[in-house]
Amino acid sequence: MKAAGTQAETAPRTTARAQPGFLGGAVAIAAKDLRSELRTKEALNASLAFSVVILLLFSFAFDPTAEETRALAGGLLWLVFAFAGALILTRSFARELPNDCLDALIAAPISAPALYLGKAVANWLLLMAVELVSLVVFGIFYNAPWTRRFWPLVGVIALGTWALTVVGTLFSALTVNLRLRELMLPLLVYPVLIPALLAAVQLSGPLALGEPLASDMMVWLRLLAGFDLIFTALALTLAETALVG
Amino acid sequence: MDERNFLYMFYGFLAAWLILAVYVVALAGRERRLQREMENLRRMIEEKQKEAS
Amino acid sequence: MREKMLIAFCIVAAILLAYNLYVMLLVLPDEVSQGPIFRIIFFHVPSAWTAFLGFLAAAVASVLYLVRKDLRYDAFAVAVTEVGLAFAAVTLVTGMIWARIIWGIWWTWDPRLTSMLVCWLLYAGYLMLRHAVEEPTQRARIAAVFSIFASVDVPIVFFSIRWWRTQHPQPVVWGGSMDPAYWNTLFLNWIPLLLLGAAMAGIRLRQERRQRELEALRRMAHAL
Numbered sequence: 041m042k043a044a045g046t047q048a049e050t051a052p053r054t055t056a057r058a059q060p061g062f063l064g065g066a067v068a069i070a071a072k073d074l075r076s077e078l079r080t081k082e083a084l085n086a087s088l089a090f091s092v093v094i095l096l097l098f099s100f101a102f103d104p105t106a107e108e109t110r111a112l113a114g115g116l117l118w119l120v121f122a123f124a125g126a127l128i129l130t131r132s133f134a135r136e137l138p139n140d141c142l143d144a145l146i147a148a149p150i151s152a153p154a155l156y157l158g159k160a161v162a163n164w165l166l167l168m169a170v171e172l173v174s175l176v177v178f179g180i181f182y183n184a185p186w187t188r189r190f191w192p193l194v195g196v197i198a199l200g201t202w203a204l205t206v207v208g209t210l211f212s213a214l215t216v217n218l219r220l221r222e223l224m225l226p227l228l229v230y231p232v233l234i235p236a237l238l239a240a241v242q243l244s245g246p247l248a249l250g251e252p253l254a255s256d257m258m259v260w261l262r263l264l265a266g267f268d269l270i271f272t273a274l275a276l277t278l279a280e281t282a283l284v285g
Numbered sequence: 286m287d288e289r290n291f292l293y294m295f296y297g298f299l300a301a302w303l304i305l306a307v308y309v310v311a312l313a314g315r316e317r318r319l320q321r322e323m324e325n326l327r328r329m330i331e332e333k334q335k336e337a338s
Numbered sequence: 339m340r341e342k343m344l345i346a347f348c349i350v351a352a353i354l355l356a357y358n359l360y361v362m363l364l365v366l367p368d369e370v371s372q373g374p375i376f377r378i379i380f381f382h383v384p385s386a387w388t389a390f391l392g393f394l395a396a397a398v399a400s401v402l403y404l405v406r407k408d409l410r411y412d413a414f415a416v417a418v419t420e421v422g423l424a425f426a427a428v429t430l431v432t433g434m435i436w437a438r439i440i441w442g443i444w445w446t447w448d449p450r451l452t453s454m455l456v457c458w459l460l461y462a463g464y465l466m467l468r469h470a471v472e473e474p475t476q477r478a479r480i481a482a483v484f485s486i487f488a489s490v491d492v493p494i495v496f497f498s499i500r501w502w503r504t505q506h507p508q509p510v511v512w513g514g515s516m517d518p519a520y521w522n523t524l525f526l527n528w529i530p531l532l533l534l535g536a537a538m539a540g541i542r543l544r545q546e547r548r549q550r551e552l553e554a555l556r557r558m559a560h561a562l
Contacts, residue, residue, distance in 0.1 A: 210483075211484075214480050218467075220470060224470060227466065228484065231460045231463060232487055235497070235499075238502055242505075256505070263494075263498055270494070271490070274486070274490055278486065281482075287373060290373040290439055291375075294374045294375045296435055297375070297431075297432050297435040298378070301378075301431070304428045304431060305425075308538065315545055316541075316545060322552055326556055327555075329559045330562065333559065
């Protein structure tokens with residue numbers, strides 16, 4: 041349903057403003073999602089609580105002070121991020137279901153890719169917030185000097201989280217009307233994400249422990265960046281199909 | 286050791302064919318289900334047509 | 339796919355297989371370092387090739403569906419994905435049996451096996467996704483989008499896992515070159531597997547068409 045032009049023509053009184061451009065639309069959607077989430081903090085709290093619980097459980101399962109556990113740091117972090125992320129991502133489009141908000145959004149004079157991008161950016165910001173808090177908790181439980189390589193670590197986490205968000209938001213749109221949506225989303229997203237998660241784990245491991253990255257690790261960075269680029273382009277291309285058909 | 290090697294080779298061949306056979310059986314099962322539904326529907330339509338006439 | 343073509347495929351496949359089995363088991367000598375278990379490769383590798391062909395065909399069919407909106411492309415996609423999944427399972431299991439004999443362990447994180455496992459999970463997810471959607475057009479659309487994502491992911495998965503395994507080397511299920519004498523049988527065994535795969539996909543395709551006819555009939559029955 042292409043409402044972009046028709047609404048302006050048939051209701052001149054209410055749409056005297058110009059159509060929002062692509063970025064304007066995306067920003068508007070992102071702001072809306074962030075505002076709505078920050079007011080209720082439902083998904084944020086659940087996500088945070090979940091990540092702390094997982095970190096705690098892992099501390100019981102693997103001795104946090106042992107050298108071997110420190111080698112698992114990267115994997116542990118990204119397991120936490122992936123599980124916590126699933127909570128936020130499922131809600132992304134699911135929150136639009138009550139009161140037919142999703143239909144209203146689709147009918148709005150904003151292109152599907154812009155709608156998708158806005159939600160993806162909002163999810164990314166929310167997830168980054170959860171992850172940064174998780175990092176602090178991780179640093180405490182595991183006595184890990186993650187602030188030593190702060191900016192590289194944040195950079196890697198940003199790229200990895202974008203991969204998670206890009207695929208997760210699109211699949212959230214795809215599965216929004218399915219029963220068992222909370223189960224289907226992680227089940228579909230995680231296998232697709234394996235290359236990105238692999239790269240993120242390899243890169244975050246040393247960085248979270250305050251160590252520099254060896255030069256042969258740069259392939260992982262290129263892989264992660266490449267993954268982000270390819271799947272962002274793919275998601276933007278298929279956003280309309282995923283949302284509307 | 287060589288005997289186990291040989292045995293596992295046959296296990297391997299068996300596994301390959303077993304998996305494909307499982308899929309064929311699944312296909313056959315689906316075929317049967319489709320046939321049954323077709324029959325039921327045709328009967329239902331005939332009955333309704335008889336009722337209408 | 340017409341009945342006769344299906345049966346023809348199966349018969350040709352059976353004949354070729356019989357010949358190949360004869361060659362494999364009685365004519366070819368044992369491989370020097372591995373012994374008899376080596377012969378599994380004649381099913382392991384062609385199965386992998388068939389699986390990939392299936393997944394590639396599914397990707398193309400998915401794109402075509404989104405462009406043309408013809409449900410027949412969707413039917414083709416699910417048929418070849420299912421067949422691909424069956425052959426991928428064969429690849430995995432034969433690979434594991436081989437690893438058990440050669441390396442003594444069932445799973446070695448060999449890059450190709452591991453990547454194949456991820457592919458299997460991806461396309462099993464595709465089938466699960468289809469089961470969760472009832473309406474045919476919606477199901478076709480959602481499945482097609484996921485299939486495209488999965489297909490774009492496959493080469494990246496292979497590259498990433500291979501690099502991961504290069505950094506932490508582990509036993510590789512099959513590495514080096516093979517005696518040319520074996521190549522012939524390998525390719526020759528691919529043909530019956532392909533034919534069988536095509537026959538199975540054909541049957542599955544026919545079942546999808548029958549399912550659509552059923553749905554049309556059901557609508558008519560309820561309208562009466």
